[in-house]
Amino acid sequence: MGDHRLLNGKAVRVRILNEVKAYVDSLRGGPIGRLVSISIGDNPEVAVYVRNQARGAAAAGLRFDQQLWGNEITQEECKRLITEMNDDPDVLGIILQRPVPDHIHVRSLQSAIHPLKDVEGMNPASIGNIVYSDVALAPCTAAASVELIKETGLNLKGLEVVMIGHSEIVGKPAAMMLMAEGATVTVCHHMTRSVAMHSRRADVVIVAVGKAHLIGPEMIKPGAAVIDIGINQIVAPDGSARIVGDVATDEVLDIAGWITPVPGGVGPVTVATLMRNATVAHERQLAVGWIS
Numbered sequence: 001m002g003d004h005r006l007l008n009g010k011a012v013r014v015r016i017l018n019e020v021k022a023y024v025d026s027l028r029g030g031p032i033g034r035l036v037s038i039s040i041g042d043n044p045e046v047a048v049y050v051r052n053q054a055r056g057a058a059a060a061g062l063r064f065d066q067q068l069w070g071n072e073i074t075q076e077e078c079k080r081l082i083t084e085m086n087d088d089p090d091v092l093g094i095i096l097q098r099p100v101p102d103h104i105h106v107r108s109l110q111s112a113i114h115p116l117k118d119v120e121g122m123n124p125a126s127i128g129n130i131v132y133s134d135v136a137l138a139p140c141t142a143a144a145s146v147e148l149i150k151e152t153g154l155n156l157k158g159l160e161v162v163m164i165g166h167s168e169i170v171g172k173p174a175a176m177m178l179m180a181e182g183a184t185v186t187v188c189h190h191m192t193r194s195v196a197m198h199s200r201r202a203d204v205v206i207v208a209v210g211k212a213h214l215i216g217p218e219m220i221k222p223g224a225a226v227i228d229i230g231i232n233q234i235v236a237p238d239g240s241a242r243i244v245g246d247v248a249t250d251e252v253l254d255i256a257g258w259i260t261p262v263p264g265g266v267g268p269v270t271v272a273t274l275m276r277n278a279t280v281a282h283e284r285q286l287a288v289g290w291i292s
């Protein structure tokens, strides 16, 4: 990570996980439940995320319960299991990985997770809170993007930010969180007539599309910060597979002021943010007397 313009997600991950561990240690063995991570069916991208969740939980001293439910599970069975977890005092928080099989209605399951255990901030109540600028329990990748913009030292008030991608889990929450910080936010998607027209004037460009090399140097204002959320597997001519983001990192590095590498940028901070969200859930459960 030689080049100072590369934002070091691994270092931010360590800092956040240390905060989480300090919180857990402060409980001096007091009750803190387990973090339940639900995947439904097999998905390699999800597997990487869950593996890194397990590592993050171990580093933070949080008990981690990795649940892999089969493709054939019914919607009703999912709801029953989640409702049981809502009522289980040993369950601190629940995250439901996406994607889920086509026959499963993910929005319904997100709503089934009680807001006080919704460590990924995807229950409509959690998402709604972001509109009220209560961003303490927010979708992890969106929160990680804001964290990494803060790493640059840029003042977010009035900052021109262009968010490319408007998914419900990344693009939209990220835009709302940045508005809460006082940024001027433009959101682009596939219907946007000229993404480049917007990205070229931005102080910060965040991209969450899923297209390798979508963002080249011609789309970035000199000195701007670039937050690359994309995860794309590409196969090199020699047949080797590797993960790249949505940004042509090496070319953009010549013009950007800062850029998050893939891997080593947003991913590790997403994992650490999930662990920090678990401590926020614990505090909120204490506050309402769910646990003592």
Ligand SMILES: NC(=O)C1=CN([C@@H]2O[C@H](COP(=O)(O)OP(=O)(O)OC[C@H]3O[C@@H](n4cnc5c(N)ncnc54)[C@H](OP(=O)(O)O)[C@@H]3O)[C@@H](O)[C@H]2O)C=CC1
Binding pocket: 045, 141, 164, 165, 166, 167, 168, 169, 170, 171, 188, 189, 190, 191, 192, 195, 208, 209, 210, 211, 229, 230, 231, 232, 266, 267, 270
């Ligand atoms: N590092 C991390 O923690 C995470 C990384 N990711 C990665 O981020 C990427 C995006 O995932 P996700 O947020 O779920 O988004 P989705 O895959 O659900 O959707 C892609 C988004 O990009 C938009 N889009 C598609 N083509 C273009 C284009 N040419 N120009 C501008 N916008 C376009 C789509 O707009 P429209 O809907 O109008 O088609 C849509 O909003 C993926 O690579 C994913 O793997 C996702 C989650 C976490």
Ligand SMILES: Nc1nc(=O)c2c([nH]1)NC[C@@H]1CN(c3ccc(C(=O)N[C@@H](CCC(=O)O)C(=O)O)cc3)C=[N+]21
Binding pocket: 045, 046, 048, 049, 052, 096, 097, 098, 099, 120, 140, 141, 169, 231, 262, 263, 264, 265, 266, 267, 268, 270, 271
């Ligand atoms: N409900 C839900 N929320 C998500 O946030 C979500 C999801 N579902 N489904 C899958 C995607 C993908 N995702 C990743 C997060 C971190 C890494 C990560 O740790 N990346 C490392 C990879 C390093 C390694 O290979 O271990 C890095 O970028 O450095 C990867 C992928 C979150 N996702």
